[in-house]
Amino acid sequence: MSIEARERRQPWILLSPALTTIGLLLFVPLLFIVVYSFWLRTATGADQAGFYLDNWREALSDPFYRDILLFTLKIAAITTLVCAVMGYPAAYFIARSRGNKAILLLLLMLPFWISYIIRTMSWINILGVSGALNSLLIWLGIISEPMQMLYNQTTVILGLVHFLLPFMILNVFVSLEGIDVTLEDAANSLGATKWEAFLQVTLPLSLPGLAAGGLLCFVLGAGTYITPLVLGGPTDAMFANLVYEAIITQLNWPLGSALSLMLLVVLGVLVMIYNRYLGMAQLMKGLG
């Protein structure tokens, strides 16, 4: 075999374990779901194989699903915005700190060592009727009866921000780390104040990281079902909760499959639009 032929094959050899794993664990199950979505759940509760469009018709025509899809996208968008506003300064602080950067990053990773479900549940102990905050307010005499602070849209967003903020910070941090600090010095020396230098130089150069973090937060936020389940009220169900409901509670796999594919397609389209207009390639152009 010629050297060139070997060099051409090498990437594929190196990629093959990963490709096999992804193929078996992602694409094969996905294929099952696609097939399932065309089956039919009969009145007796059995699944009937075949090519039926009933599930798709129901998913696409019922305004109930449409409204919840829009609600899901709205919650994900608000969460992403809050994560960006809160996460950017934190990432900037970590990237610019000297010496203790490793410790700060470790602190950032710490929450990942605790189950996401437990982290979500912890808000019940903080905001619940007999939680820490109510106890404190009663003890301080500010209120006499415990307030119901949980199970609303705000707590869902709170839980999602709690879950997703580290992803945002990490992404922004990585892009800030890649920016030469002397660029800000150069801007200052040319007459820009610290804030002007940030707006003119650092912020635009870190946009790829902010965009990547935003995309991650949005997609993960839009696909979540645990946070609304634990922290949301009866009207705060998000789209993934519908899938959960259909598959786990009603055992209606065909409908659940169709709904989950619907969410997948919507998010996929959003990612594609994002790539087209805000995408990495576009933003990276100036960076060579």
Added chain:
Amino acid sequence: MSSVTLQNVVKRFHRFTAVHEVNLEIPDGAFVTLLGPSGCGKTTNLRMIAGLLDPTEGEILIGGKRVNDVPIHKRNLGIVFQNYALFPHKTVAENVAFGLKYRDVPKAEIAGRVQKALDLVQLPDVGTRYPKALSGGQQQRIALARAIVIEPDVLLLDEPLSALDANLREDMRVELKRIQEQIGVTTVFVTHDQSEALAMSDRIVVMSAGRIEQVGTPEEVYNTPASEFVASFLGASNILPARITGQDADTVHLEDPLFGAVPVPAAKAPALAGASRAKLVLRAEKLQIVAAGAPTPGMIAAPAFVETVDYQGQTVRYFVRVGNTQMQAINMIDERPYAQGEAVQAAFRPKDCAALPES
């Protein structure tokens, strides 16, 4: 255009002192080079002048005014960074125009001034390109254009040529000097490269371990080094222990165990009054290797033999043994270089020597 003055400037990082009690006067319009090995505090000094670092002690004056408390963006300095620090997301023209936006320059005037600066660095046509599309040498010129377009009071350059390859570096050296002379801006140039410093500077400030060793014109620091450090940092020097046998108005008489009596011009032997011992400094280029037995008129000679021959084309570097001391000589080649092991004479003119105090 302004002078720059450093008065008793000290910079400490925690307990480490990077700059000790520096006093320096840089006249208006001068090209002054801070020269010294890596880590000697050159960049720290430059960053303090720039306002990127606060001096721990001492005063910094620009144009006679104390600037310790003036933030960098109000100092009106042009800085060229070692890695150029061009804004990668802005075009070349936007990069050069950057500083003008903060200077109340009418919009209509900006394009013209940017173009003038690009003409000055001889890259008139790259305004619409991005920095990444330019070569290292071109980026260097753009960084210079960006720094001078704002008509700074002082131009600060931190090893601006060190990222270029050797040929380009020499071209840029000439170019930089031409531009500096044309606009006449006070310039502080930082380098660890002695040939850059010698070629470009009006004055050289030789630094070592956070202290100034010597300030002088290139000829002064080269021919009359004020310390052993300066003598060995600027080119190769032979340093021999010697006894002072007498001093008169224009000569210091030294006695060296290898060469005997050496009368050194007093101008090249300052600060020896009252001492009994000194160090004889002889540049490698001033030590001539001549054939054994050949006459050496006007020179002081001693028998030697060649230990190592480092052939360099036009010149050759010899390591010769004189008595039990190894000496270095860099000579032009006449016909053929002497061979390793050959018995020769090492000779020099006493007026080429300098002398330093013992310690």
